[in-house]
Amino acid sequence: MTDKMRKLLYHIYMGSFLFYLLVPLVIMSGAAFNNNKTPSVYPWKGFSSQWFVELWNDGTMWTSFGNTIWVALAVVAIAVPLGAAGAILINSISGWSRSFLYFFMVAPILAPGAVIGISTILFWNKLSVPVGLHLSVLGQVSYIASFVMLLVLARLQSFDQNLEEAALDLGASHNQVLRRILLPHLYPALGAGAAIAFFQSIENFNVTLFTRGTQNTLTVYVFSKVRSGITPSINALAFLLIAATLVAALIYEVRRRRAAALEAAREAEGRRAAEAEMV
Amino acid sequence: MGDLLKRYGGTLTGAFVLLTAFWLLMLIILPNLALFETSFRPYLPVAEMGGPRDVYSADNYVKFFESPGPMSVFGFEIAVPLRAQTFLYTVFYSVVVTVVAFAFSYPIAFYLAKVVSPKSVPTLILLLFIPLWVSEALRAFAWYIILTLNGPLNAALVGLGIMEKAVRWQQGVFTNYDAIVIGLVYNYILFMLFPIYNAMSSLDTNQIEAAQDLGAPWWKTHLRIVLPHSKPGIASGSVMVFMLAAGSLLVPTTLGSTRSNWFTQTIQQAMLESQDWNTGAAYSFLYLLLCTVVVFGVMRLFKVRLSDIAR
Amino acid sequence: MGAGIDLDNVVCDFGSFRAVDHVNVSIQPGEFFSFLGPSGCGKTTILRMISGFNDPTSGSIRIGGKDTLGQRPNQRPTALIFQNLALFPLMTIWENIAFGLEVRGVGKAERRAKAEELLALVDLPGAADKMVSQLSGGQKQRVAIARALAVEPDVMLLDEPLSALDLKLRQHMRAELRAIQKRTGVTFIYITHDQGEALAMSDRVGVMSQGRLQQVADPRDIYNNPVNGFVASFVGENNIFTGTVGATASGMARFDTAHGQFRARLGETGGAAVKLYVRPEHTLFATEPGVENSLPVTVTEVAFEGSFISVHAHSDSGASLVAELRNDGGQMIPETGQKGFMTFAAERASILPDGIVRAK
Numbered sequence: 030m031t032d033k034m035r036k037l038l039y040h041i042y043m044g045s046f047l048f049y050l051l052v053p054l055v056i057m058s059g060a061a062f063n064n065n066k067t068p069s070v071y072p073w074k075g076f077s078s079q080w081f082v083e084l085w086n087d088g089t090m091w092t093s094f095g096n097t098i099w100v101a102l103a104v105v106a107i108a109v110p111l112g113a114a115g116a117i118l119i120n121s122i123s124g125w126s127r128s129f130l131y132f133f134m135v136a137p138i139l140a141p142g143a144v145i146g147i148s149t150i151l152f153w154n155k156l157s158v159p160v161g162l163h164l165s166v167l168g169q170v171s172y173i174a175s176f177v178m179l180l181v182l183a184r185l186q187s188f189d190q191n192l193e194e195a196a197l198d199l200g201a202s203h204n205q206v207l208r209r210i211l212l213p214h215l216y217p218a219l220g221a222g223a224a225i226a227f228f229q230s231i232e233n234f235n236v237t238l239f240t241r242g243t244q245n246t247l248t249v250y251v252f253s254k255v256r257s258g259i260t261p262s263i264n265a266l267a268f269l270l271i272a273a274t275l276v277a278a279l280i281y282e283v284r285r286r287r288a289a290a291l292e293a294a295r296e297a298e299g300r301r302a303a304e305a306e307m308v
Numbered sequence: 309m310g311d312l313l314k315r316y317g318g319t320l321t322g323a324f325v326l327l328t329a330f331w332l333l334m335l336i337i338l339p340n341l342a343l344f345e346t347s348f349r350p351y352l353p354v355a356e357m358g359g360p361r362d363v364y365s366a367d368n369y370v371k372f373f374e375s376p377g378p379m380s381v382f383g384f385e386i387a388v389p390l391r392a393q394t395f396l397y398t399v400f401y402s403v404v405v406t407v408v409a410f411a412f413s414y415p416i417a418f419y420l421a422k423v424v425s426p427k428s429v430p431t432l433i434l435l436l437f438i439p440l441w442v443s444e445a446l447r448a449f450a451w452y453i454i455l456t457l458n459g460p461l462n463a464a465l466v467g468l469g470i471m472e473k474a475v476r477w478q479q480g481v482f483t484n485y486d487a488i489v490i491g492l493v494y495n496y497i498l499f500m501l502f503p504i505y506n507a508m509s510s511l512d513t514n515q516i517e518a519a520q521d522l523g524a525p526w527w528k529t530h531l532r533i534v535l536p537h538s539k540p541g542i543a544s545g546s547v548m549v550f551m552l553a554a555g556s557l558l559v560p561t562t563l564g565s566t567r568s569n570w571f572t573q574t575i576q577q578a579m580l581e582s583q584d585w586n587t588g589a590a591y592s593f594l595y596l597l598l599c600t601v602v603v604f605g606v607m608r609l610f611k612v613r614l615s616d617i618a619r
Numbered sequence: 620m621g622a623g624i625d626l627d628n629v630v631c632d633f634g635s636f637r638a639v640d641h642v643n644v645s646i647q648p649g650e651f652f653s654f655l656g657p658s659g660c661g662k663t664t665i666l667r668m669i670s671g672f673n674d675p676t677s678g679s680i681r682i683g684g685k686d687t688l689g690q691r692p693n694q695r696p697t698a699l700i701f702q703n704l705a706l707f708p709l710m711t712i713w714e715n716i717a718f719g720l721e722v723r724g725v726g727k728a729e730r731r732a733k734a735e736e737l738l739a740l741v742d743l744p745g746a747a748d749k750m751v752s753q754l755s756g757g758q759k760q761r762v763a764i765a766r767a768l769a770v771e772p773d774v775m776l777l778d779e780p781l782s783a784l785d786l787k788l789r790q791h792m793r794a795e796l797r798a799i800q801k802r803t804g805v806t807f808i809y810i811t812h813d814q815g816e817a818l819a820m821s822d823r824v825g826v827m828s829q830g831r832l833q834q835v836a837d838p839r840d841i842y843n844n845p846v847n848g849f850v851a852s853f854v855g856e857n858n859i860f861t862g863t864v865g866a867t868a869s870g871m872a873r874f875d876t877a878h879g880q881f882r883a884r885l886g887e888t889g890g891a892a893v894k895l896y897v898r899p900e901h902t903l904f905a906t907e908p909g910v911e912n913s914l915p916v917t918v919t920e921v922a923f924e925g926s927f928i929s930v931h932a933h934s935d936s937g938a939s940l941v942a943e944l945r946n947d948g949g950q951m952i953p954e955t956g957q958k959g960f961m962t963f964a965a966e967r968a969s970i971l972p973d974g975i976v977r978a979k
């Protein structure tokens with residue numbers, strides 16, 4: 030087999046893989062427009078927008094949607110500070126106490142969501158806290174903070190601690206060191222952490238199912254719809270979510286390319302300046 | 309610690325410690341202790357709680373080993389308790405999902421890391437990420453639509469003449485768990501792909517070229533150079549996929565039938581349908597134990613550290 | 620204006636390891652003082668103690684006559700220039716320079732004006748709005764100096780600030796630093812393991828080894844009158860002979876070795892084991908033996924180094940010697956294999972303790 034053929038095979042495989050990943054989403058979106066009582070693209074019974082209307086008029090869906098957003102915002106607001114504090118703390122210690130803390134900090138990522146949900150309600154039940162979305166928030170935070178911690182820890186590893194000492198040396202107070210030096214360095218990780226926390230929370234099903242009591246979030250609602258009588262209004266919802274995702278991805282890609290070009294230009298200038306210095 | 313005090317002073321350091329302590333104690337350690345404690349208590353009506361019958365026992369765990377049913381293991385019919393059966397099937401098919409996900413994603417990881425031009429990698433990764441942004445419930449639902457009796461898959465297969473008539477995928481064609489395995493692979497394959505890709509991209513391309521230069525055929529290059537280098541990524545991906553698959557409740561419920569039970573469903577029935585939190589706690593604890601065994605097993609097997617797995 | 624600094628029996632331990640060992644030195648206001656020593660000898664640790672990032676295990680540090688005990692880094696009139704500069708990568712150049720003013724609550728317009736002024740001082744006009752990544756190594760260096768000067772420190776502490784630059788730029792920046800120091804009158808404490816740098820820039824040099832200060836003197840004295848073998852070897856090359864001290868008279872002594880009898884100046888030996896040290900550029904090659912300090916040799920290698928030529932030779936008794944001859948056309952250049960004599964003047968050779976000043 031020549032190199033060229035092997036490369037071609039790889040391209041074909043990559044293409045089929047993308048096809049495999051994306052086609053189910055296309056099929057699901059397509060079913061949103063099919064004039065058929067059960068969600069399907071086949072047989073095609075003509076274009077219809079009735080499922081979007083039905084979705085729009087679905088009060089439970091809107092409540093669940095609202096709940097999901099509130100829960101996600103609360104999770105971001107709690108998980109980001111907890112994860113960041115954990116990362117800063119663990120970054121400044123070493124030895125067995127570090128391994129010990131690290132274990133407890135990452136363990137929730139590897140634990141099944143159902144177990145996290147159940148242990149959360151059992152514990153807060155002992156403190157006489159009833160079930161409900163507030164417990165969903167706490168349960169989700171327990172493992173989402175771990176993701177934030179890992180992101181921040183990775184970012185801290187590329188942090189030059191001399192910067193903080195330089196700031197102190199120039200007369201900055203402890204608060205100023207945190208605000209002006211450390212936090213700006215961590216912003217990308219905190220931003221990524223917040224985004225991941227937000228989407229993980231929206232996605233979350235296992236923890237929420239056990240902790241929610243009788244309140245709904247969007248995933249739980251979709252799940253119950255899929256189990257009981259399904260109508261293509263679910264597909265309409267899916268279509269809207271996928272469309273939103275695509276738009277976000279597009280914006281992200283354009284901005285990434287612009288930022289990369291800017292950074293490259295800056296570095297090139299630095300190199301030119303260095304070369305000019307040599308002569 | 310002394311270092312923290314020097315940089316951030318007492319107030320801020322205190323805040324860091326308090327936040328971390330709240331997270332670790334109130335959200336992780338104490339809830340798990342509560343789970344452990346509850347699992348050894350009997351399921352009683354509220355009035356009897358704290359009464360004379362509220363004593364510690366292993367009764368909840370005993371239930372796991374009750375009501376045996378037939379199960380065929382390597383062709384032998386043996387009696388295995390029903391819940392243990394579910395547990396074993398869950399573990400087995402989660403392993404299958406992990407292996408399939410690895411087999412499919414390894415070439416993609418290699419393609420991204422070493423074959424395609426680095427310029428197009430971010431765009432490809434963005435494309436790969438799209439399904440991840442779409443909720444898990446909907447991804448499972450997509451396969452529900454595809455696999456239904458009158459769905460596009462059957463139509464395509466029959467139309468192409470590959471099959472004579474439509475089959476009920478959710479009832480199982482080869483095994484009872486076909487649809488579940490398909491759905492789980494689709495849902496979690498990216499959690500295998502990205503860790504392997506990350507590990508591979510740190511491999512120096514010169515090493516691959518050196519191996520080829522020394523006359524190694526492509527499969528040997530992979531076996532001796534690429535695969536060993538990707539080990540931490542494979543370990544991390546395998547643990548993630550196994551955990552997610554075994555812990556999934558959405559996919560088995562959406563795509564399974566009455567003949568395919570997943571252990572999370574057993575826990576859910578105890579917790580939410582019977583409202584027997586004590587038994588639910590016992591089963592959860594068994595599950596936690598399984599996870600611990602798997603994580604440490606993989607760490608030993610692949611000789612990696614926890615920090616390689618959790619990324 | 621510059622402030623003086625006194626280190627009084629300063630000790631710094633890391634666990635059981637003693638990084639700085641009873642250092643005593645008084646640095647004058649407005650002086651350019653260098654600590655010179657090999658890697659790991661405790662130079663950075665001394666600087667960090669002066670700036671307040673490490674506390675001495677014992678002993679005291681006074682800045683401008685005031686004891687610094689308990690003063691935090693942000694309360695000391697010092698400004699540290701880090702080994703890797705530590706410029707804030709997310710701020711523009713002028714924000715970097717004005718950071719010290721910003722944290723003191725100075726208004727924006729005033730900060731900007733001060734930053735521009737300092738940029739002019741370090742010869743970087745027009746760079747105010749650039750980012751750090753847009754500058755070259757030498758330019759970053761100047762920004763780091765400007766940032767430190769902005770807080771009007773009494774003492775500037777510089778930790779090998781030129782080590783990341785290439786040779787030519789390094790030589791240029793030496794002159795620049797020295798000029799800035801003269802212009803501002805600030806006390807500079809400079810750390811380096813490059814002896815050329817220390818000798819060329821400093822008013823005085825302190826040579827360190829294993830946490831101990833070996834010798835404090837002006838550059839000329841350090842080179843010409845080293846107190847021991849470590850200093851002699853660290854600041855330059857030597858031909859070395861082992862032997863024993865014989866008769867002494869008015870600072871000179873006879874030195875008996877396996878290669879013959881020499882005469883040389885006698886240093887402070889303090890009863891320690893001694894050796895004879897003589898610099899290659901003070902060693903000559905001659906076809907005829909001299910009156911004293913003359914050793915019959917065979918030339919083994921002649922290496923052309925540009926401004927000088929180094930002649931390597933073996934004595935008949937087995938010693939290896941090097942002579943550095945100036946490439947000024949005035950001297951006879953021997954050839955490999957040629958026989959002759961290596962000689963040196965007794966005033967140029969020293970009998971010194973072998974090794975370093977050790978812990979008491």
Ligand SMILES: Nc1ncnc2c1ncn2[C@@H]1O[C@H](COP(=O)(O)OP(=O)(O)OP(=O)(O)O)[C@@H](O)[C@H]1O
Pocket residue numbers: 633636638656657658659660661662663664665812
């Ligand atoms: N925080 C610390 N903990 C333990 N040992 C340390 C610490 N800081 C420095 N040391 C040790 O103290 C000794 C002196 O370190 P120092 O950084 O002062 O050396 P240096 O002279 O600046 O060397 P270099 O030229 O390599 O920068 C070294 O052996 C170093 O390993």
Ligand SMILES: [Mg+2]
Pocket residue numbers: 662663664702778
């Ligand atoms: Mg140093």
